[in-house]
Amino acid sequence: MQLAAHRHEPDYSPRQNAVLDSALRLLVDGGEKALTTAGVARAANCSKESLYKWFGDRDGLLSAMIGFQASKVRTFDDDARALTAATLHDHLVVFARDLLEVLSGDVSLALNRLAIGQASRDGSKLGSMLQERGRRQIGKRAGALLEAGRKASLLVFDDRDEAYDTLYGLVVSDLHLRMLLGEDSARITKDFGRRAERAVSAFLRLYGREKNSAKP
Amino acid sequence: MQLAAHRHEPDYSPRQNAVLDSALRLLVDGGEKALTTAGVARAANCSKESLYKWFGDRDGLLSAMIGFQASKVRTFDDDARALTAATLHDHLVVFARDLLEVLSGDVSLALNRLAIGQASRDGSKLGSMLQERGRRQIGKRAGALLEAGRKASLLVFDDRDEAYDTLYGLVVSDLHLRMLLGEDSARITKDFGRRAERAVSAFLRLYGREKNSAKP
DNA sequence: TGCGAACCGTACCGTACGGTACTGTCAATG
DNA sequence: CATTGACAGTACCGTACGGTACGGTTCGCA
Numbered sequence: 001m002q003l004a005a006h007r008h009e010p011d012y013s014p015r016q017n018a019v020l021d022s023a024l025r026l027l028v029d030g031g032e033k034a035l036t037t038a039g040v041a042r043a044a045n046c047s048k049e050s051l052y053k054w055f056g057d058r059d060g061l062l063s064a065m066i067g068f069q070a071s072k073v074r075t076f077d078d079d080a081r082a083l084t085a086a087t088l089h090d091h092l093v094v095f096a097r098d099l100l101e102v103l104s105g106d107v108s109l110a111l112n113r114l115a116i117g118q119a120s121r122d123g124s125k126l127g128s129m130l131q132e133r134g135r136r137q138i139g140k141r142a143g144a145l146l147e148a149g150r151k152a153s154l155l156v157f158d159d160r161d162e163a164y165d166t167l168y169g170l171v172v173s174d175l176h177l178r179m180l181l182g183e184d185s186a187r188i189t190k191d192f193g194r195r196a197e198r199a200v201s202a203f204l205r206l207y208g209r210e211k212n213s214a215k216p
Numbered sequence: 217m218q219l220a221a222h223r224h225e226p227d228y229s230p231r232q233n234a235v236l237d238s239a240l241r242l243l244v245d246g247g248e249k250a251l252t253t254a255g256v257a258r259a260a261n262c263s264k265e266s267l268y269k270w271f272g273d274r275d276g277l278l279s280a281m282i283g284f285q286a287s288k289v290r291t292f293d294d295d296a297r298a299l300t301a302a303t304l305h306d307h308l309v310v311f312a313r314d315l316l317e318v319l320s321g322d323v324s325l326a327l328n329r330l331a332i333g334q335a336s337r338d339g340s341k342l343g344s345m346l347q348e349r350g351r352r353q354i355g356k357r358a359g360a361l362l363e364a365g366r367k368a369s370l371l372v373f374d375d376r377d378e379a380y381d382t383l384y385g386l387v388v389s390d391l392h393l394r395m396l397l398g399e400d401s402a403r404i405t406k407d408f409g410r411r412a413e414r415a416v417s418a419f420l421r422l423y424g425r426e427k428n429s430a431k432p
Numbered sequence: 433t434g435c436g437a438a439c440c441g442t443a444c445c446g447t448a449c450g451g452t453a454c455t456g457t458c459a460a461t462g
Numbered sequence: 463c464a465t466t467g468a469c470a471g472t473a474c475c476g477t478a479c480g481g482t483a484c485g486g487t488t489c490g491c492a
Contacts, residue, residue: 036450037450037451038450049453052451110336112397115397117329119397119398120249121247127397128398130397131397169385169388173385174385180393183343198378202382206421254479262440263440264441265439265441269439274479
């Protein structure tokens with residue numbers, strides 16, 4: 001019995017985590033089509049029977065994979081004390097870069113494709129899982145940052161979610177979708193740094209308390 | 217031999233268009249899993265043999281479906297002559313609303329899910345097709361509008377694509393992805409009008425030639 | 433009237449996948 | 463040593479799907 005009491009999501013044994021890791025790798029470089037139960041068993045050197053004992057059925061395996069991956073990408077809280085205009089700007093840029101890095105990651109893209117593929121069927125809480133574990137988590141980090149900025153009288157907004165939505169749109173735009181559609185990642189040029197700067201600059205022009213309207 | 221000479225995409229007979237229509241309907245309310253060749257044949261009252269004769273194989277059918285749908289959503293050019301600050305604002309809002317409407321459409325969502333699902337496999341030009349036929353087309357409309365705004369000294373920007381990217385992000389943010397993931401559309405509340413207003417207001421504050429910085 | 437093309441409906445084939453059952457092996461426990 | 467449980471490996475089953483083949487029907491046309 002572990003310390004984390006309020007966790008109703010089941011945690012898995014090291015062996016099972018290794019299996020989930022193999023499954024993720026298989027998904028990443030083979031797509032959903034390659035993610036067969038036999039394939040996972042072969043890649044992980046385990047038996048199909050064990051897979052079904054541990055995860056119930058294929059959907060259970062998929063859920064476990066999402067949960068496992070989410071548990072690895074725990075968003076760290078960058079403490080935002082002693083916030084000045086400059087440090088707020090820097091924190092926001094770091095956040096934007098992190099966001100872009102996460103969204104463009106192999107595993108993230110593969111899991112999003114998987115969840116979207118399952119979204120049409122009934123039930124299939126994969127989408128909401130990804131939503132909850134992914135955007136919600138990273139959104140909390142951004143929310144805290146924005147709130148700190150408001151507390152320090154560096155940002156002005158009424159609705160925090162609205163402000164975050166704007167920030168997200170400025171940073172990501174349709175880049176995520178284009179990557180999900182398989183656009184040649186060479187064209188995404190990966191200059192996330194410049195993109196993050198641009199987005200944060202625009203965001204501060206919208207929500208910043210004047211005077212930080214730097215020319216592009 | 218039709219008049220449109222420079223079109224290398226094959227057009228299909230009325231009968232075949234009807235079949236594609238049935239296939240789209242089947243896809244919309246059943247997901248990719250329901251889109252089997254037998255299912256399409258049954259829904260369209262045609263034989264599988266005809267399907268294969270007309271479209272080659274399953275992938276050919278999918279491509280044809282995307283092309284067919286794209287041909288129906290031809291983006292109209294709203295003429296942007298005599299542009300004032302007010303009319304530019306209105307044109308932009310209309311554009312934003314149209315964009316949200318298109319992206320949230322049943323068929324659009326289903327096709328995007330389909331293309332994303334296929335994006336992992338090799339080749340599978342579905343993603344780029346959707347990209348080319350969808351965003352590129354509607355992007356041309358926006359680009360023309362932005363260019364007109366600049367010509368009329370109502371907008372200020374160097375890179376038109378960059379400005380469009382900003383506008384797109386402000387309007388859509390991650391709404392598209394959330395819908396693709398199957399988020400309960402009740403939560404999307406569908407107040408596209410308000411969202412469009414907000415986004416355009418922010419966009420004009422960023423790229424407008426001052427004086428139109430209306431308070432929220 | 434006869435002929436051929438297009439096409440529907442259906443049967444058929446090979447294969448691949450999800451899920452189950454069985455056998456053998458290893459390790460811990462007493 | 464005997465027992466028990468966890469697990470790998472594999473064979474197996476039912477089903478569903480992509481793709482093909484074939485008989486029967488309609489329609490245009492000479």
